[in-house]
Amino acid sequence: MNWDWEVFLQDPGGQHATYWQWLLSAWGWTLSVSLLALALALLMGFVIGMLRTLPDRPGWVLFGTGWTELFRNIPLLLQIFLWYHVIPALIPPLKELSGFTLVVLALGFFTSARISEQVYSGIKALPKGQRYAALAMGMTTAQSYRYVLLPCAFRIILPPLVNEMMGIVKNSSVAFAVSVSELTMFALQVQEETARGVEVYLAVTGLYIVSALAINRLMAWVERHVQIPGLQLSGAAGGGH
Amino acid sequence: MLNLDFSFYNWAMISDFVLKGFYFSLALTLVATLGGIVLGTLLALMRLSGKGFLVWPALVYVNTMRSIPLVMVILWFFLLMPFLIGRPIGAEVSAVVTFIAFEAAYFSEIIRAGIQSIPRGQSFAAQALGMTYAQNMRWVVLPQAFRNMLPVMLTQTIILFQDTSLVYAIGAYDMLKGFETAGKLFGRPVEAYLLAALLYFVICYGLSRLVRRLHQKIAIIR
Numbered sequence: 001m002n003w004d005w006e007v008f009l010q011d012p013g014g015q016h017a018t019y020w021q022w023l024l025s026a027w028g029w030t031l032s033v034s035l036l037a038l039a040l041a042l043l044m045g046f047v048i049g050m051l052r053t054l055p056d057r058p059g060w061v062l063f064g065t066g067w068t069e070l071f072r073n074i075p076l077l078l079q080i081f082l083w084y085h086v087i088p089a090l091i092p093p094l095k096e097l098s099g100f101t102l103v104v105l106a107l108g109f110f111t112s113a114r115i116s117e118q119v120y121s122g123i124k125a126l127p128k129g130q131r132y133a134a135l136a137m138g139m140t141t142a143q144s145y146r147y148v149l150l151p152c153a154f155r156i157i158l159p160p161l162v163n164e165m166m167g168i169v170k171n172s173s174v175a176f177a178v179s180v181s182e183l184t185m186f187a188l189q190v191q192e193e194t195a196r197g198v199e200v201y202l203a204v205t206g207l208y209i210v211s212a213l214a215i216n217r218l219m220a221w222v223e224r225h226v227q228i229p230g231l232q233l234s235g236a237a238g239g240g241h
Numbered sequence: 242m243l244n245l246d247f248s249f250y251n252w253a254m255i256s257d258f259v260l261k262g263f264y265f266s267l268a269l270t271l272v273a274t275l276g277g278i279v280l281g282t283l284l285a286l287m288r289l290s291g292k293g294f295l296v297w298p299a300l301v302y303v304n305t306m307r308s309i310p311l312v313m314v315i316l317w318f319f320l321l322m323p324f325l326i327g328r329p330i331g332a333e334v335s336a337v338v339t340f341i342a343f344e345a346a347y348f349s350e351i352i353r354a355g356i357q358s359i360p361r362g363q364s365f366a367a368q369a370l371g372m373t374y375a376q377n378m379r380w381v382v383l384p385q386a387f388r389n390m391l392p393v394m395l396t397q398t399i400i401l402f403q404d405t406s407l408v409y410a411i412g413a414y415d416m417l418k419g420f421e422t423a424g425k426l427f428g429r430p431v432e433a434y435l436l437a438a439l440l441y442f443v444i445c446y447g448l449s450r451l452v453r454r455l456h457q458k459i460a461i462i463r
Binding site for chain 1: 308309310311312316317320321403404407409417421430431434437438441442446449
């Protein structure tokens, strides 16, 4: 087959001067959706994961478990439809929110369930004595989490957490379904307009791989820097895409 | 507050719209799981063979598949398949081939971890008994490895069932599409999406409880 990379220099006749610039803007949308959703997912994932390990608080444990099961047993695509079509219909003030915001919420909450599972198993993997020792030193429950449990759990779950972070870039592709103009949406539209599917898909696929790889390298750096010399930690369970 | 009206969701609607999609989602999950396990086992054995000409192709294939979003893989296959076989291809057939190829990469990683969890002494002992490589794998390593990785594989299958909804990208008719079509036709999309969510949740949550119970059972035996 014949390559035609000059297709990226053509004018799509819209708000972008060339397909090349449109591609970059789409990459920007993918990164924005991913990073904002990631921030939300990390925050909620850690909070929910902690709630599930609280001693003597069955109410919070139940809430955390319910949250996790709810958000990880419904397909992401359907969750995005729920945020886009159903929730604004049930709660009218949310009609003001843009598709972008709703996708960030959907992807963030979906991923928070998976991160909470990792945080939960990370904390559970710690010896019980850690918690008891912290409490015996007079720390409050909050302090024991802040200074003893979370720092160790974080280091245990870092490898599966990195997988989840790379997964969020991949999962952001589902945003095409509600017409957020990110990379997959670009691929679908431009493939149709230019009929140069292979070149367009190659460029988009390449940018996805570059993005995930960047996160991977960045986190490898973080992993090296937070390492505690001499401390051996056993891995916690991860999995999925 | 919106008035929800589920009254039109009767058995006729379900059998007309949802069942067809449900069967496809289910069939796609089962075929992709079986095909993915067969291909994935091959890929895992290639990667563990220690022979460069086998290791590298498997390594490149698995890592490429795992770093591309599933939606893009679905689009790639849908775009390229007609070139490869020389005639247009339906979205459903394309989806089946895509999911087998995609899941093979994920299953191969699970299987590789499972095989590596078997102590090397087992394999050495089998060799000492005079078994060939194939016999060693067939009678000693794989039976134990499959038992170790069964819970992870089943969890992957549940994720796979959820992921089948992504065939939306090429317009194949799965369970989600069935609900969506019905919702549009009856002018009740909100209720349709809610029902779809409920059904997916019941299926996936139920299955994940079963996997957990199985996991406990296996753990006790071991």
